[in-house]
Amino acid sequence: MRPTLRRGLRLASGLVLALALLVGPAPALAGEVAPAPPPTGVAWDYQLGGVRAVPDEVDVVVRDRRAEPLAGDVYDVCYVNGFQTQPDEKGFWRDHWHLVLKRHGKPVVDGDWGEWLLDLRTAAKRRALARIVGRWTDRCAEDGFDAVEYDNLDSFTRSRGLLTAADARAYAERLVARAHDAGLAAAQKNRAQWDGTRVGYDFAIAEQCAQYDECGDYVDTYGDRVLPVEYRRRPFRHACRDWAERLPVLRRDVALASDGTRRWCPATG
CATH class of the missing domain: 4.10.910 (30s ribosomal protein s13; domain 2)
Incomplete structure (x- = not known):
């Protein structure tokens, strides 16, 4: 459909x-x-580092919440960094300093991306964070997106023991409910072995699932409602070999640049 x-x-x-x-x-x-999840069996594109035109066969596009959705016949997914901060938004989060996770007074950092972790340790902080991220979610809906992707569900694994899986679950449940209230489907991102449908997630964006042998975990939970993206040549080839008949495997560059790598599995048969 x-x-x-x-x-x-x-x-x-x-x-x-x-x-x-x-x-x-x-x-x-x-x-x-219930908000409709993305269509299955169609190509998709991941455009967080800059927007670009898409071929006619691409029917699902993910863009940053500050970008315009592609609209038209495409199913648009809004990217929101729900569990960590964007590197260029540190000024905003300094104004909400009590909501940033700290150890010995310093922010706990995801070193790979230079992002601060959000403090999910109490119900009051989870409510406050969900209000902020909820406003972004509402804006995604107002702008015309069909769904929202909340990134870094697994941030608790990088928290130096300060956050727990239970903290992440309780917060995720709030975010998914807010997405559904706004009329948006919600995508699980990361933590492949956990069944996100328990808190209402509708589909998954599976980053590097072939590289880390996690594609099957996402499929066990979401069936065909999985959007895999790989960043390296060999895992992409393996994903095409093992999963392309069922899932729309995409290869992008890590920066997801507007002029960066973009490949789909070759047609077979």
């Missing part, structure tokens, strides 16, 4: 709910309409 038809069905469902409010109680109906 094309994304435009999916959007039409979602809008129609919303009208049905609005009419139902006039004749029946809302609580019984509010949870019945």
